[in-house]
Amino acid sequence: MLQEFKKHIEVTFPFLSQKKIILATSGGLDSMVMAHLFAKLDYNFAIAHCNFQLRGIESFEDQKFVEDFAQQLAKPVFVTQFDTLAFASDYKLSVQVAARELRYNWFYELLETEHYDYILTAHHSDDNLETFLINLTRGTGLEGLVGIPESTEKLLRPLLPFSRLEIKEFAEENHIKWREDSSNASTKYIRNKIRHELVPILKEINPKFLEVFQKTQSYLQQAQEMVEDASIMIYQQVAEEIGDEVHVNLDELKRLPNYQSYLYQWFNEYGFTAWNDIYDLVNGQSGKQVLAAHFRLIKDRNTLILCPNQPTDAESFYLIEETQPNVNLPLKLTFGDVSHLSSVSNNTIFVDKQKLQFPLTLRKWKEGDVFYPFGMDGKSKKISKFFKDEKLSLPEKENVWLLCSNNQIVWIVGKRADDRFKIENTTTQIFKITLNE
Structure with missing residues (x-):
């Protein structure tokens, strides 16, 4: 030996x-x-x-x-x-x-x-x-x-x-x-x-059973290698990795004759066990999800999204004082008085400082939240309806933060400002708020 x-x-x-x-x-x-x-x-x-x-x-x-x-x-x-x-x-x-x-x-x-x-x-x-x-x-x-x-x-x-x-x-x-x-x-x-x-x-x-078993297992290993190669090829065709998420195009996936096998091959390592629920998710209602210990699969229109489970924030909200020039957690925001307007974008807004009541509050959105979208002439809109119109996925919704003044929404951060705090002809103090990504 x-x-x-x-x-x-x-x-x-x-x-x-x-x-x-x-x-x-x-x-x-x-x-x-x-x-x-x-x-x-x-x-x-x-x-x-x-x-x-x-x-x-x-x-x-x-x-x-x-x-x-x-x-x-x-x-x-x-x-x-x-x-x-x-x-x-x-x-x-x-x-x-x-x-x-x-x-x-x-x-x-x-x-x-x-x-x-x-x-x-x-x-x-x-x-x-x-x-x-x-x-x-x-x-x-x-x-x-x-x-x-x-x-x-x-x-x-x-x-x-x-x-x-x-x-x-x-x-x-x-x-x-x-x-x-x-x-x-x-x-x-x-x-x-x-x-x-x-x-x-x-x-x-069979006295030679162990020897025969080793040969059989060798054949199984070869078959497994073929399965893995095919799995990688199909994954590259129908899946896209975006940050810490995997997005699977369901229209492309369902064209495959045995797509359940590919789903198992791709996601088994993430700890999922409810495979029948996952297979049903492919044809299920948008918004449904299947959970594992640390990951989840979400149906979002014609996309299946793999992402980490949403962590529970230690703080439900963060206070921002008037003299505070920046915030680093949970987002990186900077604040400051300016003398004039410059370019406005999803990541930069200008508001009338005299309309704000400090401290401002940074919090996650919740059902029932309403704001007045900038440019809609004072018409209100539910945050949930705004998300739907913007076609945000569930993970994207969960990552949205709201900047508020006295319980009024000033900004869906990085998405849309509120009309109630806009700059007007009578504005004497312009306040610039920037999201730094």
Whole structure:
């Protein structure tokens, strides 16, 4: 196995020989074999061990075992202890998910603070098969069937081509010691149930099942790459990135024979789960939206908009004193007296200062707001009707601020001034207000 492993590393991860790496080492069979392999190949590595404190004294015996092993190799060792049960309870996670989140967050922190290049884990081909079967039982798209990737940014999995049997045989032949995790024997966890009950049946049906599975997964990975290539091509044709938003042309999208698949491919990574609602959104009423934890999809006429969820402003309004020359939050506004009018634009207005009552107020718009649009001879208009006429999308509406004087709207900032504060022949003090973008 050593020569096969050496060849695999040289072909797949040729850069590792010049890098500082951290081996995630639990003390179990797989990680101990990985550490011995890299030690025999004389790589520059350190060892990292997580004590999740889930198995009482066993957890601390594992920690001591790994620390002693690192000392024997004269390799740096990093150890941390987690109160995993408390973390899982606080964040309402399963113990397995909590442990995974704690582990990987710490690994990436180690890379940064200790100045290492990569973290390596000991996932092997049987882990890959178990993950495939878990995803299959839960329902998944193609990305859930292509298996555990060999590399993800700074995370590498060098043992993926090797089976648990190969790893165990190597350990026994080389008299490698390891710790058995007693929880691995329990079938109360779905992975263990699959490992101990389902996989043996599959291997009994076909002794070469793992080899056949690896070929099948290779074909799935190729198919996934084709899907991704097609997805990118179509995305470039029907979508436009505007700031932190993605605008999808629905007229163009609906010409595609299977547009739902493209939507899933594009937006799955943003945390959406209500896919039937998203598919219905395409033909739904303008203004409807589907929410994820941090993003949302909004139907806006013939456009589907992906954007971040609207943050809650810490302050509902901001006061602006008469002597205040500028405001930097939430917008950048400047104020000042001038002797004459200059060019007027959406970003610059001139008002009669004597009509203002300070402090001015800067706030978000709300339903029922009414203003008197400049140039409409004193006719009032609802802000919502103005937005509709301007064809503003929901995110654009949410980002609108109103500058007010004594509850009267002076300016829909960057959009339209109010007629009640306009400059007249009797005006003696001209006040200039500018939005700086």
